[in-house]
Amino acid sequence: MTTRTKRRFGFKRWxxxxxxxxxxxxxxxxxGIFTPISxxxxxxxxxxxxxxxxxxxxxFETTFSNSMASLSLAIVLLLILVFFVVQPxxxxxxxxxxxxxxxxxxxxxxxxxxxxxxxxxxxRRIFPFVMTIFLFVLTANMVKLxxxxxxxxxxxxxxGNLTGYDTAKLFNLGATPVITLDGSxxxxxxxxxxxxxxxxxxxxxAVCEHDCFVVPxxxxxxxxxxxxxxxxxxxxxxxxxxxxxxxGFGYLTKFFNFRTIIDKPxxxxxxxxxxxxxxxxxxxxxxxxxxxxxxxxxAGTLLLGILGVLVPVLIPGFxxxxxxxxxxxxxxxxxxxxxxxxxxxxxxxHSDEHAEH
Amino acid sequence: MNDPxxxxxxxxxxxxxxxVIGVAGAGAGIGIVVGGAVQGMARNPxxxxxxxxxxxxxxxxxxxxAIYALAVxxxxxxx
Numbered sequence: 001m002t003t004r005t006k007r008r009f010g011f012k013r014w015x016x017x018x019x020x021x022x023x024x025x026x027x028x029x030x031x032g033i034f035t036p037i038s039x040x041x042x043x044x045x046x047x048x049x050x051x052x053x054x055x056x057x058x059x060f061e062t063t064f065s066n067s068m069a070s071l072s073l074a075i076v077l078l079l080i081l082v083f084f085v086v087q088p089x090x091x092x093x094x095x096x097x098x099x100x101x102x103x104x105x106x107x108x109x110x111x112x113x114x115x116x117x118x119x120x121x122x123x124r125r126i127f128p129f130v131m132t133i134f135l136f137v138l139t140a141n142m143v144k145l146x147x148x149x150x151x152x153x154x155x156x157x158x159x160g161n162l163t164g165y166d167t168a169k170l171f172n173l174g175a176t177p178v179i180t181l182d183g184s185x186x187x188x189x190x191x192x193x194x195x196x197x198x199x200x201x202x203x204x205x206a207v208c209e210h211d212c213f214v215v216p217x218x219x220x221x222x223x224x225x226x227x228x229x230x231x232x233x234x235x236x237x238x239x240x241x242x243x244x245x246x247x248g249f250g251y252l253t254k255f256f257n258f259r260t261i262i263d264k265p266x267x268x269x270x271x272x273x274x275x276x277x278x279x280x281x282x283x284x285x286x287x288x289x290x291x292x293x294x295x296x297x298x299a300g301t302l303l304l305g306i307l308g309v310l311v312p313v314l315i316p317g318f319x320x321x322x323x324x325x326x327x328x329x330x331x332x333x334x335x336x337x338x339x340x341x342x343x344x345x346x347x348x349x350h351s352d353e354h355a356e357h
Numbered sequence: 358m359n360d361p362x363x364x365x366x367x368x369x370x371x372x373x374x375x376x377v378i379g380v381a382g383a384g385a386g387i388g389i390v391v392g393g394a395v396q397g398m399a400r401n402p403x404x405x406x407x408x409x410x411x412x413x414x415x416x417x418x419x420x421x422x423a424i425y426a427l428a429v430x431x432x433x434x435x436x
Binding site: 041042043114288291292294295296298299302329330332333336337340 | 410413414417420421424425427428431432434435
């Protein structure tokens with residue numbers, strides 16, 4: 001082992017370099033199925049399979065979207081980690097923890113310490129929520145970086161501003177043909193005629209052969225506004241809940257502050273206006289929470305897609321590194337901000353002022 | 358100008374470009390945040406951990422403004 005590491009030019013790096021050159025040559029030099037295709041950017045999530053519905057026939061009928069599929073993947077991964085990796089460690093009662101358990105313990109200890117510094121005696125109630133958000137968003141962001149995301153899917157005829165591609169059949173998987181897009185035969189949206197469009201819409205259930213794009217089976221969870229905004233709404237509602245449970249109905253004086261308006265008319269009025277502003281900022285926090293997570297992750301997906309077309313070699317590797325970092329930071333920021341807001345809500349505005357003076 | 362579809366598309370690109378100007382402010386903000394944090398860390402290396410945590414939070418706050426601009430641009434372009 002030691003002699004091998006001393007050798008300056010190992011074998012593996014030449015394999016790596018060869019693969020990189022091969023990839024570059026296939027992507028740029030050869031026209032055909034290896035030519036990178038520009039990503040089909042669609043803001044709302046698409047259905048996992050065409051026409052797949054959850055709870056069909058009831059009032060709760062919803063489309064099972066590809067972001068929900070990715071979400072299920074993240075939840076399953078998280079459950080596997082909890083029950084098959086972390087739980088056995090706890091059951092074995094080892095004195096010296098090792099491996100992945102150490103990592104989880106480090107994360108939890110770090111968040112526990114920060115929560116306790118910020119929230120004090122309320123930390124025990126706030127901490128589980130914060131930690132759940134962190135682990136959930138982190139797993140979702142990491143799952144989003146798996147190569148199955150935004151690559152494998154079913155074909156749909158291109159519409160709107162999307163660029164369509166011709167298809168090329170690779171092989172049969174059982175009875176299902178495995179088809180790839182031919183990057184060298186593209187149809188720009190401006191070249192598409194109305195007549196052609198009508199034809200492709202007519203044969204909806206036939207396999208698309210010309211002017212197609214891929215609707216992926218899996219799509220990053222945070223690239224769906226529904227996920228980020230529901231998380232943001234849950235968080236802000238829980239902030240109010242923690243505020244109420246800590247301060248009782250006195251919590252409402254944060255928003256509707258008429259206490260001082262009789263003693264000191266001018267500053268009392270100011271306090272009232274500040275309370276209204278506080279109410280507005282509470283709503284703005286929902287917007288900021290939701291858009292921050294969505295924006296960074298969606299922009300990351302776009303960046304990977306577009307730069308992957310422009311520079312198909314070397315750069316995407318670094319971008320994946322960057323995206324890993326961004327996913328971690330966004331999960332941390334979401335959890336840390338939730339923690340900050342919750343611990344702020346548990347502190348009475350007035351008693352704090354009196355304590356300072 | 359004669360083709361309304363092309364005109365709309367052109368206006369979309371212009372609008373998205375204008376929306377992304379807002380990113381400039383966030384760039385300046387992040388620069389100020391990191392500058393202050395690095396100065397603090399240089400003067401008081403013991404507090405580096407705490408300062409770094411708060412710095413990342415501050416960056417996230419000012420970055421959020423850039424993200425709004427970006428989200429607006431993306432929505433203009435792709436919806």
